[in-house]
Amino acid sequence: MKIGIVCYPTFGGSGVVATELGKALAKEGHKIHFITYSQPSRLDFLNENLSYHEVNIRSYPLFEYAPYELALASKMVDVVKNERLDLLHVHYAIPHASAAYMAKQILKTQGITIPVVTTLHGTDITLVGKDASYEPVVTFSINQSDGVTAVSEDLRKETYQSFRITNDIEVIPNFIDLEKFKKQKKDHFKKAICPNGEALVVHTSNFRKVKRVGDVITIFANIHNEIPAKLLLIGDGPERVRAEAQCRELGICDDVRFLGKLEAVEEVLSVADLFIMPSEKESFGLAALEAMACEVPVISTNTGGLPELNIQGGTGFLSNVGDVEDMTRKSLFVLDKNNLPRFKENALRRAKEFDISRILPLYESYYQQVMEKTAAKSTNLT
Numbered sequence: 001m002k003i004g005i006v007c008y009p010t011f012g013g014s015g016v017v018a019t020e021l022g023k024a025l026a027k028e029g030h031k032i033h034f035i036t037y038s039q040p041s042r043l044d045f046l047n048e049n050l051s052y053h054e055v056n057i058r059s060y061p062l063f064e065y066a067p068y069e070l071a072l073a074s075k076m077v078d079v080v081k082n083e084r085l086d087l088l089h090v091h092y093a094i095p096h097a098s099a100a101y102m103a104k105q106i107l108k109t110q111g112i113t114i115p116v117v118t119t120l121h122g123t124d125i126t127l128v129g130k131d132a133s134y135e136p137v138v139t140f141s142i143n144q145s146d147g148v149t150a151v152s153e154d155l156r157k158e159t160y161q162s163f164r165i166t167n168d169i170e171v172i173p174n175f176i177d178l179e180k181f182k183k184q185k186k187d188h189f190k191k192a193i194c195p196n197g198e199a200l201v202v203h204t205s206n207f208r209k210v211k212r213v214g215d216v217i218t219i220f221a222n223i224h225n226e227i228p229a230k231l232l233l234i235g236d237g238p239e240r241v242r243a244e245a246q247c248r249e250l251g252i253c254d255d256v257r258f259l260g261k262l263e264a265v266e267e268v269l270s271v272a273d274l275f276i277m278p279s280e281k282e283s284f285g286l287a288a289l290e291a292m293a294c295e296v297p298v299i300s301t302n303t304g305g306l307p308e309l310n311i312q313g314g315t316g317f318l319s320n321v322g323d324v325e326d327m328t329r330k331s332l333f334v335l336d337k338n339n340l341p342r343f344k345e346n347a348l349r350r351a352k353e354f355d356i357s358r359i360l361p362l363y364e365s366y367y368q369q370v371m372e373k374t375a376a377k378s379t380n381l382t
């Protein structure tokens with residue numbers, strides 16, 4: 001198949017899923033064309049099956065806000081036509097699904113039918129999409145997509161609850177490449193961070209409010225009061241400055257390190273003992289899956305799609321949003337030397353259920369289904 005993939009090229013989960021999916025499809029022999037405003041951060045190589053088309057956004061003094069959606073739609077038209085694509089797969093509804101709708105209508109006037117699959121990732125539904133400034137467009141473009149997928153059962157449910165959706169939504173969960181995300185032997189690294197055998201706690205996120213990084217710091221400070229421990233924070237974003245201030249107030253700066261955006265997250269996860277994800281909302285929790293693949297148990301909230309990934313008492317524990325005392329107790333239980341090996345084993349076993357080799361065929365067969373349905377519909381119309 002020749003597939004156009006549209007996504008945010010940054011470090012965010014939706015961009016990571018889109019890029020890893022494209023790379024895996026290319027390995028299977030499909031021709032993949034990424035259409036984004038800059039080269040996706042995980043697209044570290046290009047080959048005969050992988051191409052990248054940059055969306056050029058022309059600025060003009062009249063534009064206070066450059067019309068990105070129009071530039072994107074124009075680029076989609078161009079790539080679909082010139083590369084003879086079979087399907088467009090857009091990740092994150094805003095503004096990709098509506099731009100794809102526009103591209104599809106333009107192409108229709110030129111006798112070209114292009115099926116569009118939209119994947120809902122989370123905040124495009126649970127936070128931003130619901131806002132009155134976007135809701136009508138999000139509802140319309142989901143209903144106009146030829147196929148819609150959501151990354152968890154919970155996100156599917158929430159989409160039906162929050163929008164007037166007439167389309168079927170297929171659940172295809174996030175996935176992991178276990179070749180890349182696996183526990184590596186990094187004893188020297190562990191020794192450098194935890195010279196006295198301290199427990200190593202890790203958090204990865206984009207440091208937005210929804211991630212509740214403040215709770216990570218509070219939980220860690222509580223753990224630190226009980227046992228020798230270190231905290232590594234990976235990623236960057238608006239809440240980082242506040243989190244740094246909180247560490248200073250709690251007097252734990254010597255045992256906390258902010259690593260910023262990292263390419264090789266798996267190297268840090270390889271030496272971690274516990275991953276904390278206290279999010280307010282989380283449609284799936286890809287960062288937690290990455291940790292589990294590296295044999296790291298997870299303490300998370302019980303919100304969104306997290307209970308579909310993290311197993312209570314198995315791969316870690318789940319608590320109510322904001323219940324830092326409960327998350328502390330559970331963290332200490334998991335970190336107990338008598339319990340940790342069992343949790344680590346379970347985390348890896350669970351991660352294997354989301355191996356890319358299991359999830360990729362779900363996308364391939366869904367594409368096939370959508371293409372057949374769209375072709376049949378357009379034949380009936382002519």
Ligand code: GMT
Pocket residue numbers: 011012013014015017092121122123151174206210281282283284285286287
């Ligand atoms: O909030 C993030 O982590 C980024 C965001 C995105 O769209 O880039 O992630 C969402 O999509 C990921 C991939 O499908 C999911 O694993 C995350 O759970 C989801 N984030 C939220 O729902 C907050």
